[in-house]
Amino acid sequence: MSGTESPVLAVLCGDRRPPDMEPIERAATVRYARADELPDALRGADALFVYDFLSRAVPGAWHAADRLRWLHIASAGVDPVMFPELRDSDVVLTNSRGVFDSAIAEYVLGVVIAFAKDFAGSLRLQQQRAWRHRETERVAGTSALVVGTGPIGRAIARLLGAVGMRVTGAGRRARDGDPDFGRVVASEDLTRHLPDFDVVVAVAPLTEQTRGMFDARAFAAMRPGARFVNVGRGELVVTEDLVSALRGGHLSGAALDVFEQEPLPPESPLWAMENVLVSAHMSGDFVGWRNALVEVFADNFARWCGGRPLRNVVDKRLGYVPSTP
Template identity: 60%
Template sequence: MEPVPPVPGGPPELVVLVGEDAPPGMAAVERLARVRLVREGGLADALRGAEIVFMWDFRSAALAGAWPREGGPRWVHIASAGVDRLLFPALVEGDAVVTNSRGVFDEPIAEYVLGLVLAFAKDLHGTVRSQGERRWRHRETERITGARALVVGPGPIGRAIGRRLTAAGLRVSGAGRTARAADPDLGVVHPMERLDEALGDADYVVLAAPLTGETRGMIGAAALERMKPTARLINVGRGQLVAEDDLVAALRAGRIAGAALDVFADEPLPPSSPLWDMPNVIVSPHMAGDATGWRDELVRLFAENLDDYVHGRPLRNVVDKRLGYVGPARTGVNGMSVLDRRRQR
C-alpha cells in the first residue's frame, strides 16, 4: 500500500486489544492511525480519547466493563465473524458503529465442513482409532453423493458451505429468517419457524447461524427428536446454538448418529465434558476457519476498512446491532459518512 495522505484533523486514535498474540503486519494500519496495543487490564484507560477499537482478541468480553459511561469510541471492529460478545447494551444503544471480519473465514470453514462430512461418511475417525490400536477392522462406508444437507444460517459462511457441499454431490437446502424457493447457493431455504420440519429430511445438519435471541438453544431435545437416527450434526456457528446436555443425551440414546463440534458453550471445552470420550463425536478447538495466513487476512481487511474510514468512505461489514449480524449495505453511519461524523465531534 502507498503512503496514505494526512487525514484532516490528524490520524485517529486506535486502541488494539491483544491477548496471547498481537496482530502481524500492522505497518499499513500504523500509517493511518495512532496505534496503542493494550491488554484487558489497560483497556478502560486506553478507551478514554480513543476513536476506534480493534478487538484483535475476539474472544474477550472485556469491552463491556471498560466502555466509558459517556462518549466512547465511534467505531469498534472485531477480528471474527461473530459479534455476540460485543453486543452489550451501551454499545447496542449508542452511536458507535460495529464491523466484523466477514469474508475471511467463509471458504476455509466450508472446506472444513466438507472434510467433516467425508470423515463421517468414510469413518475416518474410526480408521485412525483402529490404526492406533494396530487393529485390522474391515467395514463398509457411506456415499455422500445424493445425501441431504441442511445448512442453518444463509449468511456468507452458510452459502460457501452450500456451494462446497453441492459441488461434492450432496443435495443442499437451507434454513433462515426469510424463506426462498430457489436460492442460488442453498436451493430451498426454509423459514426458521419451520426448522423442525426441515430437520427430518437431513442426513447432515450444519449450523452456521449467528448467536441471537432467536437462535440461542435452537437445537435442543425437541429439534434432536426431529432428526433422523442416522443423521449427523455439525456446528461451526456458535456453541450456544446447541443445548449441550440435550445433545449428549441424544447421542447416548442413539437418537442421532453423531456430531462434529467446533464451538462450545464454554471454551475451552472442560476436560470433564462427556463429549470428549464419545466415539461418534468429533471435537475440534474452534479452528474451522483458521487456515494458514488467516491472521494476515484479518489485519489486511481491517487496514482496508480503516483506509475507507479516514477518507470518509462507507465502511464495509457494518453490523446491524439489533439483528446481531451484518445487515443490508449502508452508507457510513446513520446515512452519514464516518469522516463527516468525526468532523462534527
Template identity: 65%
Template sequence: MEQGPIITVLHGDSLPDDDLMAPVRERAVVRYTDASGLSTALRGAEVLFVYDFLTRALPGAWHAADALRWIHMGSTGVDPVMFPEVRAGDVVVTNTRGLFDSAIAEYVLGQILCFAKDLPGSLRLQQSGVWRHRESERISGATVLVVGTGPIGRAIARLLRAAGMTVRAVGRRARAEDPDFGTVGVDLHAELPGADYVVAIAPLTPQTRNMFDAKAFAAMKPHARFVNVGRGELVVTDDLVAALRDGSIAGAALDVVDPEPLPARHPLWQLPNVMITPHNSGDFMGWRGGIVTAFVENFENWIADRPLDNVVDKELGYVPG
C-alpha cells in the same frame, strides 16, 4: 503528546503483524492492549480493533469508552460486543466478513467425510494394528440442512453441492430456487426430519440462542449427524449430550461448544460418536494477517470519510445479506 486519532487494538497472546499495521500507524496513534489494560487504552480512542475476537472484556471496560465511534471485529461473529450499550448507542460495528468462508466450508466437508468414511474408526484400528475390511457410506445424494444463510453458509452449500450432496437451508426468509441453497425454509423443526446432516452456522442472536434443544434433536433422523461451526450457544449442550447418548442422533462434529474451552471432564469428550476441535475451523495458515489486512482496508475508508465495509445491523446482530 499523542497526535492524530487514537486506535485501540485489543489483542490476546499475539500482536498483529507490525508491518501490516504500518498504514494505520502512519496516520493514527495506535495503542496495543490486552484485556487487563482495556479500560485505560479506551480513554480518548475513536476506534477499537478487536483483534482478540473471542474476548469478553469490552462490557467491563465500556465505562471508559468516552470517544469511541467505531468497533471493528476481527471475526465474522460479533456477539462478544453486542451488549445493550453498544446496541443502543451510536458506535458503528463492522466485522471481517468473507475471510473465513472457504476454510470453514472445507472443514464442514472434511467432517462429513470423516463420518461417512469413519476415518476416526480406521485410525483406531490402525493404531491397534488391526486389518479389518469395512464398508463406508456415500455422501453423494445425501441431504444436508444448512442452518444460516449468510456468506459462510453459502460457501458451505456450494462446496457440498459440488460433492454431490443435496442442500436445503433454514433462514429468516423463505424462498425457492435459491442459487446456493435450493429451497430455504423458516421452520427449523419442519426441515430437520429430512436431513442426513445438519450444519449450524447461524449467527448468535436472541432468536438463535439455544435453537438446537431436545425438541430439535428429537426431530432429526436417528442416523443424522450434527455439525456446529456457528456458536456453541446455539445449542443446549445437555440436550445434545442426551441425544447422542440415547441414539436420537448418530454423531456430532463440534468446532464450537458451550462452554468454551470445554472442561476436561465434560461428557462430550468421552462420547465415541463426537469429534471436537478447539474453535479453529476457519483458522487457515495466514488468517491472522488476513484479519489485519481487512481492518487496514476498512481504516482507509474511515480515515477518508468513506462508507465502511461490512457494517453490522445491530438489531439483527450481523451484516445484512
C-alpha cells in the same frame, strides 16, 4: 473520519499483538491493550479494533469510550461486543466477514466425508494393527440442512453441493430460487423441517432468537441416525441435550468446533464419545488467518480515514451483516 488530526486507535489484543500493523501505526496513534488496560486505552480513542475477538472485556470498559465512533471486531460473529450500550449508541460496528468462509466450508466437507468413510474407525483399527474390511457410506445423494444463510453458510452449501449432496438452507425468510441453496426454509419452522435431512450444519449467528435453538426438541425432531455439525457458536446448542441424543443413539454422530464453555472442560463426556469429533474452535483458522484479519481491518481503516463507506457494517438490531444474495 474527516479532518487532518491523527486518529486515536485502541486495539484490544491480549498478549498477542496483531501482525502487519506498521502502515496503520504511521497513520494513527495506536494504543495496544490487554483486557485490564482497555478502559485507559479507550479514553479519547476514535476507533476500537477488537483483535482479541474472544474477549468479553469491551462491555466492562465501555464507560471510558468517550469519543468512540467506530468498532471493528476481528471475527464474523459479533456477540462478544453486542451489548445494550453499544446497540443503542451511534458507534458503527463492522466485522471480518469473508475471511473464514472457505476454510470453514472445507472443515464441514471434511467432517461429512470423515463420518461417511469412517476415518476414525480406520485409525482405531490401524492403531490396533487390525485388518478389518468394512463397507462405508456414499456422500452423493444425501441431504444437508445448513442453518445460517450468510457467506459462511453459502460457502458450505457450494462445497457440499459439489460432492452431490442435496443442500437446503434455513434462514430468517423462506424462499425458493436462492442462488446457493435453491430452497431456504424459515428458521422459525426449524423443527418441522429437521426430519428431512441426513446432516444438519449449524452456522447461524448468535442472537437472542438463536441461543439454544438446538435443544432436546430439535434433536428429537432430527432424522434417526442423522449427524450434527456445529461451526457457528457453542451457545446455539444445549450441550446436555446433544449428549443425550448421542448417548441414546438417535443421532449417529456430531462434529463440534465450538462449545458453550471453551475450552471444553476435561470432564465433558463429549471427549470420550467415539461418534464425536472435537476440535478447538479452529475450523476457520488456516495458515495466515491472522494476517488476513488485519488486511480486512486495514482496508476499512483506510476507508474510514478517507470518509468512504465501510465494508461489513453490522445491523445492530439483527446482530449480523444483512445478506443480499
